[in-house]
Amino acid sequence: xxxxxxxxxxxxxxAAIIASHNKDSTGLMDIxxxxxxxxxxxxxxxxxxxxxxxxxxxxxxEQTLSFYHFLSRTPTGRYTVYLNxxxxxxxxxxxxxxxxxxxxAGCKFGTVSEDGNIGLFNTPCIxxxxxxxxxxxxxxxxxxLSGEQVxxxxxxxxxxAAIDDLPGSGVQSNIIRPGPILTIExxxxxxxEKSVCRGPDDVIAExxxxxxxxxxxxxxxxxxxWQLCRAVEAERRYIFCNADEGEPGTFKxxxxxxxxxxxxxxxxxxxxYAIGAAEGVLYLRYEYKYMTEHLExxxxxxxxxxxxxxxxxxxxxxxxxxxxxxxxxxxVCGEESALLESAEGKRGEPRDRPPFPVExxxxxxxxxxxxxxxxxxxxKIMLKGADWYRALGTAQxxxxxxxSVSGDCGRPGIYEIEWGFTVNDILRLVDAxxxxxxxxxxxxxxxxxxxxxxxxxxxxxxxxxxxxxxxDNRRDLLKxxxxxFTDFFISESCGSCVPCRAMTIQYKKKLEKILRGNGxxxxxxxxxxxEKVMRVNRCGLGQTAANPILSTIRNFSKLxxxxxxxxxxxxxxxxxxxxxxxxxxxxxxxxxxxxx
Numbered sequence: 377x378x379x380x381x382x383x384x385x386x387x388x389x390x391a392a393i394i395a396s397h398n399k400d401s402t403g404l405m406d407i408x409x410x411x412x413x414x415x416x417x418x419x420x421x422x423x424x425x426x427x428x429x430x431x432x433x434x435x436x437x438e439q440t441l442s443f444y445h446f447l448s449r450t451p452t453g454r455y456t457v458y459l460n461x462x463x464x465x466x467x468x469x470x471x472x473x474x475x476x477x478x479x480x481a482g483c484k485f486g487t488v489s490e491d492g493n494i495g496l497f498n499t500p501c502i503x504x505x506x507x508x509x510x511x512x513x514x515x516x517x518x519x520x521l522s523g524e525q526v527x528x529x530x531x532x533x534x535x536x537a538a539i540d541d542l543p544g545s546g547v548q549s550n551i552i553r554p555g556p557i558l559t560i561e562x563x564x565x566x567x568x569e570k571s572v573c574r575g576p577d578d579v580i581a582e583x584x585x586x587x588x589x590x591x592x593x594x595x596x597x598x599x600x601x602w603q604l605c606r607a608v609e610a611e612r613r614y615i616f617c618n619a620d621e622g623e624p625g626t627f628k629x630x631x632x633x634x635x636x637x638x639x640x641x642x643x644x645x646x647x648x649y650a651i652g653a654a655e656g657v658l659y660l661r662y663e664y665k666y667m668t669e670h671l672e673x674x675x676x677x678x679x680x681x682x683x684x685x686x687x688x689x690x691x692x693x694x695x696x697x698x699x700x701x702x703x704x705x706x707x708v709c710g711e712e713s714a715l716l717e718s719a720e721g722k723r724g725e726p727r728d729r730p731p732f733p734v735e736x737x738x739x740x741x742x743x744x745x746x747x748x749x750x751x752x753x754x755x756k757i758m759l760k761g762a763d764w765y766r767a768l769g770t771a772q773x774x775x776x777x778x779x780s781v782s783g784d785c786g787r788p789g790i791y792e793i794e795w796g797f798t799v800n801d802i803l804r805l806v807d808a809x810x811x812x813x814x815x816x817x818x819x820x821x822x823x824x825x826x827x828x829x830x831x832x833x834x835x836x837x838x839x840x841x842x843x844x845x846x847x848d849n850r851r852d853l854l855k856x857x858x859x860x861f862t863d864f865f866i867s868e869s870c871g872s873c874v875p876c877r878a879m880t881i882q883y884k885k886k887l888e889k890i891l892r893g894n895g896x897x898x899x900x901x902x903x904x905x906x907e908k909v910m911r912v913n914r915c916g917l918g919q920t921a922a923n924p925i926l927s928t929i930r931n932f933s934k935l936x937x938x939x940x941x942x943x944x945x946x947x948x949x950x951x952x953x954x955x956x957x958x959x960x961x962x963x964x965x966x967x968x969x970x971x972x
Contacts (some may be wrong), residue, residue: 382545389414390422394429401430402739404440404721408447409662409702411949417451417493427945443723443870445499446662446706453488453495453572455533457481458512462501462624464782468508478521480530493689494533495648496838500707500864501624502663505782505845506550506789507546515665518544546881547666549631553805555776555792556768557639557749557756565681568689571646571758579650583754585762587774591749591842592618592710594916597752601744606651608742613653616738616745617644618715619660622707624864624947625843628778629748631790633660633667636752637674641749643696646694646758647689651744656698664703671700706866711915712745713737714870725870743917749842769795773834777842780937781806783815784848799829801836808846813853813932815845818919819861823853825931853928855891856934861924862887869918875909876918882906883925895940900929 393410397403407426410416413517418441427434430817446458458475459465478484481494488495497512504510509708516539518529549560570823572580584599604615617640621629632640644656660667676697678684687698706724708717713727716738737743745756753775757765766774773795779802782788793802799814815823816833817840824831824838831838847857861886869876885905889895907926929936959965 386415386419386421386644390425391429394426395952399430401432402426402720402795403703404430404432404437405702405718406539408437408444409443409665410944415451416453416456420449425765429926438507438574439723440721444662444706444707446705451488452497453493453494454493456495456497456514458497458499459485460502460510461499461506461697461860462505462508462864463581463857463894464501464505465508465510465831466856467783467847469850470509472523473509473511473521473763474525476491476526476684477530480527482517485845488652491941494530499705499760500868501622501626503621503627503630504547505625505627505780506751507545507548508782512663512666513542514539516540516542517547517666519547520545523769545632547634549635551631552787552789553791555794556704557634557752557776557778558790558792560636560638560639561756562759564642564678565683565689567639567642567705567755567759568645568683572689572691572694572709572771573902574842579646579758580606581924582762585651585755586740586757586765588750588753588757588765589773590746591753591777591833592747596840598750600745602647603735604657605742605744608735609730610739610742612739613651614738615644615647615651615656616658616715616719616739616743617658617666617751617881618712618745618747620703621748622661622663622710622712622819622868623780623843625780625815625818625845626841627780627782628790628842630664630888632748632752632778633664634670637671638678639752639755640748640898641674641678641684643746644698645683645696647744647746647751648752649688649691649694651742653693653744654697657701658694659701659703659709659719659737660708661688662703665702666691668700668851675700706870708731708915708917711775711917713744714915716743723870724954726917727873728914740926765848769788770832770834772836773901777840778832778866779835779842779844781844783844783846783858784808784811784851785846793833795832797833799824799833802844803829803846803864806846807920808848810848810850811846812849813847813857813928815847815857817841818843818845819921819924820917822927823858823924823931824927828931848953854931854939856930858924859884859891865921869921873915876913876921878907879906880921883922887925890939893941895936896942897940900936900940904929913937 391649411422423437483489485496509521510519532542580599580602588598589595620630648656683689686695686699688694701719703709703718705742707717711726714724718724735744771776776792776794779791813823866880871877886899910922
């Protein structure tokens with residue numbers, strides 16, 4: 377095929393992709409993702425075609441294109457390998473796997489092989505911390521990778537194998553301990569019929585009586601959010617399910633989406649009915665793109681059963697449907713207003729608030745954003761009643777909590793527990809021994825020492841969004857974990873706020889100085905003093921970006937102090953011997969040879 381025909385074919389394919397999304401500018405994310413997957417990058421030509429077809433400036437497309445991790449302006453290879461580089465992946469031997477990929481592919485991470493066949497890239501946590509090391513290759517997930525598997529995979533790619541024919545392990549659900557929410561007790565139709573036979577206000581009242589708090593971490597009362605949205609006069613309202621669990625160590629949504637997706641969709645229908653919405657949107661992180669066929673099949677079956685669409689759940693006048701919306705790889709899109717910006721095809725930057733999404737959210741219409749676990753709890757509450765739910769957990773923290781447990785333990789996976797369990801209870805369940813620390817609620821949460829393992833998981837004590845990473849005494853906590861988490865926040869900052877964009881880098885420099893053995897007591901004091909600066913970030917994700925360092929300074933001060941050189945005001949970090957060696961290497965001289 378000559379170059380002209382190739383260009384014509386590319387143009388026709390891009391035009392078809394745009395047409396499949398109704399030439400709608402709010403569908404820009406979907407268009408860019410489809411182009412990326414079709415051509416393995418988004419070319420300048422593609423940008424020009426898209427801009428003309430959906431009538432938006434090229435600059436706006438470039439802004440969106442440059443923001444997301446999985447969108448690229450340059451070719452990423454026929455086979456694009458994204459290897460997880462989270463702290464837990466490192467614990468499980470990730471570096472050995474990376475070296476194996478580089479050796480077999482003949483290129484370094486961050487590059488594409490000379491023949492354009494294989495691209496190797498690092499990526500933050502892909503929701504597989506319970507089965508590391510893991511990678512995504514062309515939207516297929518490979519787990520528990522070994523060096524031998526890598527050799528087989530790369531050789532198959534070199535031979536042109538189809539992605540489904542590449543050898544390797546798939547994703548396991550790892551539901552170790554199901555509880556009241558994860559246990560299947562009734563068909564979806566029964567749950568919805570019990571819900572829509574009541575008025576919307578009654579549904580909200582039932583959820584209020586259950587004292588259900590949002591399971592994303594903040595713990596805002598679900599019924600209050602619904603009531604605020606319902607009270608706003610508007611042409612349309614929307615319900616969004618936040619399935620963008622991008623923080624290292626979280627994977628509970630992954631399991632619900634694959635094993636209990638009907639329960640989740642039932643919760644979305646109930647929420648839509650309660651607030652008077654006509655459309656629900658499930659916003660998924662791009663790392664879960666492999667779930668598309670499964671989720672679309674479940675939605676299709678619900679439509680065929682009359683549970684979605686016109687007169688949903690046989691409720692006359694209640695027309696409600698659900699669609700999928702994928703992100704492009706951005707941790708900050710877990711923040712609800714950034715998620716809505718992304719869903720509109722923009723950079724995922726948090727909005728200034730007020731107004732809040734319940735007043736002006738998606739497309740400036742009142743919008744409720746609930747997370748996956750919250751909506752599953754809604755469905756069970758409407759099935760079994762508020763009294764049943766309120767009898768679980770504690771007085772202030774009713775119900776159950778799903779935990780994603782990973783790291784140094786014998787039984788990583790998903791555990792559903794009632795609020796009120798202690799950290800020690802969890803450690804016994806997961807078969808963890810010789811534990812040095814537990815990272816509660818992901819990197820943005822708190823790293824606690826053994827003296828706090830008797831604390832209870834509850835909003836009134838140790839609140840958590842659902843992630844627990846176990847770290848035993850084999851690990852260098854500061855180097856293997858804290859430094860990794862700090863790098864994560866640096867790379868995932870949206871860049872809008874100066875503290876999140878700049879101060880995280882300063883924190884890293886201080887930490888590296890201490891790890892080199894050049895730190896002094898004033899460095900610790902300075903990092904603690906910066907905490908008040910981090911609090912002025914616009915969103916909660918930026919405000920907690922320094923938590924990996926701050927919480928370990930407070931709870932593991934001996935680890936920091938043991939690396940300090942003292943409290944003297946100045947320590948030179950210049951290493952003359954190292955500088956001479958580097959100079960000699962560049963000039964091809966031998967140190968001490970007199971320049972010969």
